[in-house]
Amino acid sequence: MVSIKKIIGFLFLSFILVNCDWDNKDSIILEPKVFSNHINKQNIQLVDVRTPKEHSKEYIQGAININYYSKNFADSLLLLNREKAVYVFCRSGKRSNKSVTKFKKIGFDTIYQLKGGFLNWKKEGFKIVTK
Template sequence: MKTSIKLLGLLSLSIIFASLSCKNAQEKKDTVVNATSVSNTTQETKGKITLLSPSEFKEKSKDHQIIDVRTPSEFKEGFIEGAKNINLKDDDFAKEITSLDKDKPVYIYCRSGHRSGIAAKKMIDLGFKEVYDLQGGILNWEQSNNEVKN
């Protein structure tokens, strides 16, 4: 009889703890859902960065704003036709980049893809809507047998 009472008490405590755990889990789930909703809203108001292969970049960048974020000396060594050089390392980068039309797509590249990734994030923070980044930079562009201008 004492064993039955102990088991019944233990079972009751287990049920109480289980129900409290479920309640806490539901509250945590609600918090995650709410955070996701806020995150989605933020992403909708910010712009979008898209990585493009050299063939996609070549096809889609025609008649658009193309920006080379390398140094002027790197730019002189060879650049993609139609590109404007706006050096990421220049103190006036933000000022120069905001002279572009923020509502039109911008295609950017650098030597290997690192600096253009940084530039793309800065551009989104400055209000640009669509930024397309050449994956692998001009090195990948040349390895894919695309032409560079001097």
């Protein structure tokens, strides 16, 4: 017979797991509208961590392309100003989320991610540059 304590424990653990925010806690994730307001008002570093092929088709104005999959990714990040905030995005948000750890490791303190990545940015109708 299952005890009441086990049932309560299971329900509590289930509640915790369902309500956990699994996003990277070393960054702030912004909705496209807020992200747009930030990048349009400040002298910021906007980093597109998609591949050069993805970036060459379409991108957000002012974005610097640093390929997350490049073997020189971390070295390329060293070219950025670690004292300034960095705004990062990829296609869907997965690579940008993974990149936060690398940004933090080399000394970036203020990191913002675009929620849902470039796909969400486009879906919401924000301006893009196409080639």
